[in-house]
Amino acid sequence: MNDYxxxxxxxxxxxxxxxxxxQALAEREQYGYELVKHLVALPGMGVTEGTLxxxxxxxxxxxxxxxxxxxSPEGPARKYYALTEEGRRALVLMKAYLEKLNAVATRDRNPxxxx
Amino acid sequence: xxxxxxxARAEWERFVxxxxxDLATSGADALEVLEDLRRHVEFEAATAGLQTLTAExxxxxxxxxxxxEPAPEITTPAPSARGxxxxxxxxxxxxxxxxxxxxxLTLLIELTTGMxxxxxxxxxxxxxxxxxxxxxxVANGVALYTILRRDARRRTALSWxxxxxxxxxxxxxxxxxxxxxxxxxTVVFFGWGLLPLSPLLAVVATxxxxxxxxxxxxxxxDPLPGGWRGLALAALxxxxxxxxxxxxxxxxxxxxxxxxxxxRRGLAWLRALGDTDILLRECYGRTRGAQEMDLVAWxxxxxxxxxxxxxxxxxxxxxxxxxxxxxxxxxxxARGAFAALNEWTWDTDQGGEQVGGRVKGLSLHASRLDAxxxxxxxxxxxxxxxEFRNSSAQxxxxxxxxxxxxxxxxxxxxxxxxxxxxxxxxxxxxxxxxAYQEVAIRQRRDPVLVTTAGPDRVLMxxxxxxxxxxxxxxRLGVTAPLPLTAADAATLRWPCFAERxxxxxxxxxxxxxxxxxxELRPLGPELRAEQPRPGFAAARGQVREDALxxxxxxxRLARPAGVNRVWTADSRSxxxxxxxxxxxxxxxxxxxxxxxxxxxxxxxxxxxxxVATALDGxxxxxxxxxxxxxxxxxxxxxxxxxxxxxxxALRSQVAALRAAGGxxxxxxxxxxxxxxxxxxxxxxxxxxxAQPVLLSSAEALIQAYGRRSRGPRVFSVQTKPGPxxxxxxxxxxxxxxxxxxxxxxxxxxxxxxxxxxxxxxxLRLELEHVNEQPVAEPGLREASPHLARLxxxxxxxxxxxxxxxxxxxxxxxxxxxxxxxxxxxxxxTQEQYDRHGLQPADPMMVPAIPEPxxxxxxxxxxxxxxxxxxxxxxx
Numbered sequence: 001m002n003d004y005x006x007x008x009x010x011x012x013x014x015x016x017x018x019x020x021x022x023q024a025l026a027e028r029e030q031y032g033y034e035l036v037k038h039l040v041a042l043p044g045m046g047v048t049e050g051t052l053x054x055x056x057x058x059x060x061x062x063x064x065x066x067x068x069x070x071x072s073p074e075g076p077a078r079k080y081y082a083l084t085e086e087g088r089r090a091l092v093l094m095k096a097y098l099e100k101l102n103a104v105a106t107r108d109r110n111p112x113x114x115x
Numbered sequence: 116x117x118x119x120x121x122x123a124r125a126e127w128e129r130f131v132x133x134x135x136x137d138l139a140t141s142g143a144d145a146l147e148v149l150e151d152l153r154r155h156v157e158f159e160a161a162t163a164g165l166q167t168l169t170a171e172x173x174x175x176x177x178x179x180x181x182x183x184e185p186a187p188e189i190t191t192p193a194p195s196a197r198g199x200x201x202x203x204x205x206x207x208x209x210x211x212x213x214x215x216x217x218x219x220l221t222l223l224i225e226l227t228t229g230m231x232x233x234x235x236x237x238x239x240x241x242x243x244x245x246x247x248x249x250x251x252x253v254a255n256g257v258a259l260y261t262i263l264r265r266d267a268r269r270r271t272a273l274s275w276x277x278x279x280x281x282x283x284x285x286x287x288x289x290x291x292x293x294x295x296x297x298x299x300x301t302v303v304f305f306g307w308g309l310l311p312l313s314p315l316l317a318v319v320a321t322x323x324x325x326x327x328x329x330x331x332x333x334x335x336x337d338p339l340p341g342g343w344r345g346l347a348l349a350a351l352x353x354x355x356x357x358x359x360x361x362x363x364x365x366x367x368x369x370x371x372x373x374x375x376x377x378x379r380r381g382l383a384w385l386r387a388l389g390d391t392d393i394l395l396r397e398c399y400g401r402t403r404g405a406q407e408m409d410l411v412a413w414x415x416x417x418x419x420x421x422x423x424x425x426x427x428x429x430x431x432x433x434x435x436x437x438x439x440x441x442x443x444x445x446x447x448x449a450r451g452a453f454a455a456l457n458e459w460t461w462d463t464d465q466g467g468e469q470v471g472g473r474v475k476g477l478s479l480h481a482s483r484l485d486a487x488x489x490x491x492x493x494x495x496x497x498x499x500x501x502e503f504r505n506s507s508a509q510x511x512x513x514x515x516x517x518x519x520x521x522x523x524x525x526x527x528x529x530x531x532x533x534x535x536x537x538x539x540x541x542x543x544x545x546x547x548x549x550a551y552q553e554v555a556i557r558q559r560r561d562p563v564l565v566t567t568a569g570p571d572r573v574l575m576x577x578x579x580x581x582x583x584x585x586x587x588x589x590r591l592g593v594t595a596p597l598p599l600t601a602a603d604a605a606t607l608r609w610p611c612f613a614e615r616x617x618x619x620x621x622x623x624x625x626x627x628x629x630x631x632x633x634e635l636r637p638l639g640p641e642l643r644a645e646q647p648r649p650g651f652a653a654a655r656g657q658v659r660e661d662a663l664x665x666x667x668x669x670x671r672l673a674r675p676a677g678v679n680r681v682w683t684a685d686s687r688s689x690x691x692x693x694x695x696x697x698x699x700x701x702x703x704x705x706x707x708x709x710x711x712x713x714x715x716x717x718x719x720x721x722x723x724x725x726v727a728t729a730l731d732g733x734x735x736x737x738x739x740x741x742x743x744x745x746x747x748x749x750x751x752x753x754x755x756x757x758x759x760x761x762x763x764a765l766r767s768q769v770a771a772l773r774a775a776g777g778x779x780x781x782x783x784x785x786x787x788x789x790x791x792x793x794x795x796x797x798x799x800x801x802x803x804x805a806q807p808v809l810l811s812s813a814e815a816l817i818q819a820y821g822r823r824s825r826g827p828r829v830f831s832v833q834t835k836p837g838p839x840x841x842x843x844x845x846x847x848x849x850x851x852x853x854x855x856x857x858x859x860x861x862x863x864x865x866x867x868x869x870x871x872x873x874x875x876x877x878l879r880l881e882l883e884h885v886n887e888q889p890v891a892e893p894g895l896r897e898a899s900p901h902l903a904r905l906x907x908x909x910x911x912x913x914x915x916x917x918x919x920x921x922x923x924x925x926x927x928x929x930x931x932x933x934x935x936x937x938x939x940x941x942x943x944t945q946e947q948y949d950r951h952g953l954q955p956a957d958p959m960m961v962p963a964i965p966e967p968x969x970x971x972x973x974x975x976x977x978x979x980x981x982x983x984x985x986x987x988x989x990x
Contacts, residue, residue, distance in 0.1 A: 032151055033158045048181030053151040054134075057143035058185075075161035076117075076154050089268055 013045055017055060019098070020045065022083060022091040025065060031078035032056065056081060064090055117157045122170035127153070130173075134183035141185030148183070155180065206323075207263060214255035214320030218284075221313040222248045230310070231294075238290060240393075243356035247283050247349075251317055254280040255324055262327045270331050274339035275348075277328055281321045282349020287314035359390040367397065370432070371425045379746055385433040386776055397426035398438035428808060431777040432746075435717030437807035437838075439472035439616075465512045466552050468566075468574065470614040470838065476507025477617040480586060482625040484609055485964050488597070490633035490674055492681040492696055492898035493605045493880060494905065495520070497593040498527070498964050503580045503617060505587075510559065510579030513587065515615040516838055519571045520595040520608045521855040524908040525933035526901070527592025527961050530563045530577070530941040536590075538961055539563070539939040540953035541931045543924040547938035550951035554942055555579070562947075563589050566938040569843035570831070570853050572613060573933055589941075592962050594901045594908075597672060598855050599878050606638075606857055607670040611663045614807065614838035624657035627668065634673035641668040664836045666856055681880075681898040682889045687907070687930045692886045694903040700876040704828070706798040708738040708754055710787040712780065713772065714803035715745040720774040722834045722860055726802055727769040729864035730762060734871050740790050741765060743772060744783035744803075754790055779810035780841055784829070788819055791827040799829045802864070805837025813844040820848045830854050830867060847915045847935030882906040901962065908932050931956050 024030065024038055036052045039045065059065045064087035072078045083091070119127070131149050138145035156176050160168055225231055226245070231238055239245045254276040261273055291298075291314050298311030309316075329339050366389055369381025385394065421429070430438045481502035488495045497520070503513040519525070528539035540547070544566055551564035555578040563577040580587040597605035607629060612619075627642060629635065630653040637644055642656035658668050682695045713719070713726060733739055739762075740754035752765055780803055791797035820826050829851040831842055845851040856863055870877060884906060889895055907930035914923035915936040927937035941955070942948050948955055 033155060036155065048184075049155060049179075050134075050152075050181040050183040051185075053148045053155070054138055054141055054143040054183065054185040057138075057148045057151070058141060060147070061142060061144055076157045079151065079154065086268070093267060093270075 013047070017045075017047065017051075018059065019091070019094045021052075021055060021059060022064065022087055022094070025081055025083045026088065026091055029080050029082040031070075031080045033078070035081055059087070063087075117160050117165065118167045119173075120167060120169050123168045123173045126170040126173040126177075127156075130177050131183075134185065137185050138183070143185055148185075152180065152183065207259060210320050210323055211256070211259055213316045214324055215252045215259065217309065217313045218248070218255075218317045219252040221310045222252075224310065235294065236290075238287065240360070241356060243352075247352060247356060248287065250276075251280045251283050251321070255317075255321060258324045258328055262324070262331055265331070267331050270328065271340050273328055273331075274325075275341035275345045277321060277325045277339075278342045278345020279349045279352070281318065281325065282346045283353065284314055284317040284321050285346075286349070286353045288318050290314070360393055363389045363393040364397075367394065367421050367426065367429055370429045371421050375747075382429075382432055382746060382776065385429065389433060391430075391434055392444055394426065394430050394433065395438060395441065395444045397421060398423055398430050399443065428810060431808040432779075432810065433776045435775070435777040435804070437777075439470075440807065443472070465578070466555060466576075468548075468568075470514045470516055470574070470616050472616065473618060474507075474511050474616050477503060477505050477511045477513055477580060479615075479617055479619045479623060480504035481588075482623075484625055484627045486607065486609070486627075486629040487964050488607060488629065488631035488633070488635065488672055489899055489901065490605075490631055490672060491678045491896040492902050493597045493599060493672075493674055494898065494901045495595060495597055495607055495629075496526070496899075496901055496962055496964065497523075497595075497610055499591045499593070499610055500588065501591070502586055502588045503577070505580040505582055505585050508582055510582050510585075512555070512576055512578035513580050513615075513617050514574065514576040515617070516568050516613040517573050517575055517591070518611050518613040518836060519573060519593055520610060521571055521598055521853065522905070523571060523593045523595030523610070524904065525565050525573055525591060525939060526594040526904050526931055527590065527956075527963075528563060528565050528933075528939040528941055529590040529592075529961075530561060531588040532561050532943055536958070537941050537943070538956040538958050539565075539931075539941045540948055540955045541928045541933070541937055541939050542953050543920075543928075544936060544938045546951065546953070547940040550942060550947070550953060551576070551940050553951070554947055560947070561587075561941075561943045563941040564938060565591065565933050565940075567846050567933060567935050569839060569846050570851060572839070572843065594904045594962065596880060596905055598857075599674070600671075600857070602878050603674050603676050605672045605674055606855075607635075607672055608666055608855065609663055609668065611666075611836060612660070613805075613836055619660045623660060625660070625663050626657055627663075628655045629653060629670055631672055633675065636671045638669045638671055639667045642670065666836070669857065675896075677894055678896050679894040680889065680892075681896050681902060683898045683900055683902040684888070685884065685903045685906075686900065687903060688884070689929075690886075692884055693888050694882060694884055694906045695889055696880045696882050696898070696902055696906075698878055699881050701879050703871055703877055704796075704798070705734065705871055706737050706794075706796055706828075708740065708791055708794045708797040709733060710740040710742060710754070710790045710797070710799050712742045712744060712783050712787045712799060712801045712803075713769070714780050714801075714806075715743055715772065715774050715778040716804045717774050717776055718804035718835060719802075722802070722804075723770050723772050723774075725859060725861035726864065727766040728861045729868065730766050730769065732865040732868035733762075734868065737871075739765070740787075741769070742783050742787055742790075744778050744780040746778060748783035748786045750786070777808060777810070780806060781809075781811045781813050781816065784813075784841070785816055788816060788827065792819075794827070797827045799827055800832065800864075800867070801829055802832045802834070802860075804834050806839045806841045807837060809840035809844070813841060817844055817848075820845065820850060826850050828852070832856075832860070832864060832867070834860055847912060849912060849916055882909060884910075904930050904932060904962075908934060911936060931961065 294311035366381045366384035369377045427438045483500045486497045505511045530537045551562045554562045565575045568574040635652045637654045641658045642654040647653045738754040741752040743749045787799045832854045911923045911927040911934040923936035927934045
């Protein structure tokens with residue numbers, strides 16, 4: 001049963017990863033290292049840096065985020081990520097959908113408990 | 116700056132070689148990912164305080180990084196894979212057909228053919244309506260496309276657009292409700308007629324599309340945003356598009372109300388907010404069927420439409436312009452897109468006594484005006500040859516009201532039939548009109564009719580001007596005295612059109628020519644003086660229609676100072692005799708009371724300063740009253756002798772008057788009559804714009820003058836040329852006279868008022884019929900028979916005013932004159948003349964240019980007699 005649940009959570013986490021990235025960027029613009037550290041630290045997500053960078057690149061290619069490079073005196077140049085308008089709209093739709101889905105999926109269709 | 120050792124680089128290269136192919140297919144940019152990873156490693160090294168990266172460091176950091184696993188790309192999966200309700204091809208096709216293709220096609224067909232506009236009502240009268248109707252297929256099309264692509268990103272915008280489109284289709288479905296049943300029947304029985312059903316079908320399609328939109332994206336039955344608000348927005352847009360129509364039609368109904376207060380309110384609304392184009396469309400009317408089908412008109416005005424006749428009256432009251440003086444509104448008709456309304460409107464005034472609206476295709480092709488002046492008698496004779504052209508597909512009647520020179524009378528009428536000249540018969544007014552109507556309207560042959568239409572005005576009508584480019588040529592001869600501006604000078608004015616139903620092209624020119632044995636001088640630059648032969652002066656020019664109508668091409672003529680009496684033999688009278696004219700200095704008319712009636716119509720707005728200036732010239736001892744003909748008559752000043760201060764106040768009052776629309780002057784004239792009736796020598800000075808529409812009956816005034824034909828004198832001063840329906844009512848009443856316009860309004864009014872001064876004697880030609888030839892004396896000159904015609908014209912008017920109509924008709928017919936009692940008609944054949952008891956004028960006895968004098972005629976007759984005698988002798 002645990003294996004089954006583990007597999008299911010992997011699927012859920014994979015599905016939610018895009019949403020988590022967009023949500024993190026909805027709050028403010030962040031540079032790559034900072035963003036990745038934040039996402040890796042999210043409890044229950046179990047995501048690694050190796051997974052996040054390809055995802056960020058794909059979101060950029062799809063036009064949901066935009067990037068810019070900024071030189072840093074403290075180390076390598078920082079690559080900042082921000083949401084595009086389309087990314088913002090997609091986030092709204094995702095959240096609405098998730099909310100609706102959650103409500104539909106977890107709704108008790110027989111509150112009285114009778115079969 | 117982090118330094119990588121060669122071993123570290125090799126380690127890095129080994130690491131990135133593995134995920135590179137997967138990255139390339141994951142939708143991510145592989146190079147970008149690898150660059151990001153390298154930057155991440157350097158960040159980690161910098162955080163750890165490393166300056167140089169060794170292979171070991173790289174291995175350690177990469178272990179912490181974890182495996183590079185490209186996340187699967189989110190793409191649009193096949194419908195089945197999404198598990199969302201799919202819009203299958205067949206329903207999509209139906210929705211596209213009913214929600215996109217049919218509405219678009221209906222709009223396109225209506226715009227290009229005007230099928231519904233021409234037969235029932237115009238569903239898209241404005242650009243706003245077109246945009247609203249076009250929005251439906253566009254919104255439905257985009258929504259369908261998006262649903263098929265499963266692109267949920269514009270779901271909100273599409274929902275608003277769909278609700279808006281639904282609102283528009285609901286409006287049009289309601290509009291087409293009366294056509295629904297006929298549409299269904301035609302579909303069932305004939306297989307066509309889908310167009311009237313299109314709005315209802317579009318409602319259904321739009322609702323289905325909305326249902327699919329609801330499930331777009333989530334696959335769940337999610338409420339769509341903006342539903343009611345989109346509908347409300349559509350209602351607002353429809354209301355905005357319909358607002359001008361609603362306001363205009365509602366106000367129009369008020370304006371034709373029987374309650375005066377409502378009437379005034381309706382007019383005020385129309386003047387402030389009304390749409391003149393909608394009002395103009397109402398003036399052209401529609402068929403009964405079309406009216407019944409117009410549900411919107413019923414809904415917003417609460418009943419059937421106002422009749423075109425009432426609409427025309429209101430149009431004039433609102434704008435101050437008769438409906439037929441402006442181009443007909445352009446509507447889409449079944450005969451072609453955006454054709455002028457009058458192209459298909461039947462000429463309802465054909466054969467009637469009104470000039471009516473402009474007739475499509477009828478135009479003035481040529482116009483030639485020749486005049487000869489007799490300076491001794493200060494008389495002139497004009498011949499106006501007019502040629503009409505009809506480019507339409509059906510025969511047309513040309514009608515015009517012609518403004519004659521002051522005191523003028525039509526003394527000749529000719530029609531060219533198959534290239535030959537036919538002279539008119541002069542007889543009773545009713546007799547000539549009846550002959551014309553029978554020959555023109557029933558037999559559709561060639562007649563011309565001329566009758567009087569008020570002081571110095573005649574109505575000319577000729578039918579048929581043949582279709583497809585056919586021409587019709589007529590000649591009008593006019594005899595008139597020339598108004599004396601001084602003892603030794605007179606002014607010649609040209610006849611002109613006051614109103615017409617044919618077009619005159621902008622570049623059209625009237626050819627003018629005038630000749631006199633005395634001196635003459637054109638008063639404007641339009642004519643040029645020349646000397647055609649010794650002892651004669653002439654002026655010639657080609658003038659535009661507006662120049663002819665505005666009287667700017669007048670000619671000043673010298674009167675021989677030594678001539679104080681003229682005479683001519685009267686060959687037309689049964690009893691023979693002579694007509695003499697004596698120049699007499701007469702005592703000026705000195706009114707004890709002057710009532711000024713000022714027309715409040717819009718074209719008068721520019722006249723107030725002139726009127727205010729001219730008030731100073733009013734006789735100092737006369738009582739002055741001032742009436743303003745607004746929507747109802749207002750007394751601005753009661754009758755009183757005014758001092759300088761009061762006159763100044765009155766001037767300011769006049770200058771501040773506000774003109775609007777077209778005002779009914781008859782009530783004000785009636786009120787003026789009441790103010791002057793008690794005084795035997797009072798006068799009404801009526802300063803007014805053209806009166807193209809008779810807004811109320813003048814019967815009370817006509818009755819007043821009928822009972823008292825020498826009643827208070829009315830001086831009509833018209834500011835601009837144009838029709839005058841009010842003056843037409845006073846045809847044959849000598850007390851009503853038009854004031855000759857020579858210069859500016861202020862100048863002409865000043866001259867009129869100055870003529871009333873006690874020290875200003877006026878020279879007048881007094882005509883008299885005598886039995887004996889005047890004895891030769893210094894200052895006596897023989898004149899042309901036009902002198903006799905002018906005497907006969909005055910005598911016929913006197914007889915007519917005295918109700919001796921039969922005698923008036925006999926006299927006018929004998930002298931071949933068009934008077935209030937008589938008319939002139941040209942028929943095609945002698946048989947037609949015989950059938951109507953008419954006798955055409957003898958071509959040898961009609962006036963001509965130059966007019967042969969009696970002596971010349973006797974010489975000609977003698978020559979003919981000698982020639983005939985010689986031939987007989989030879990034979």
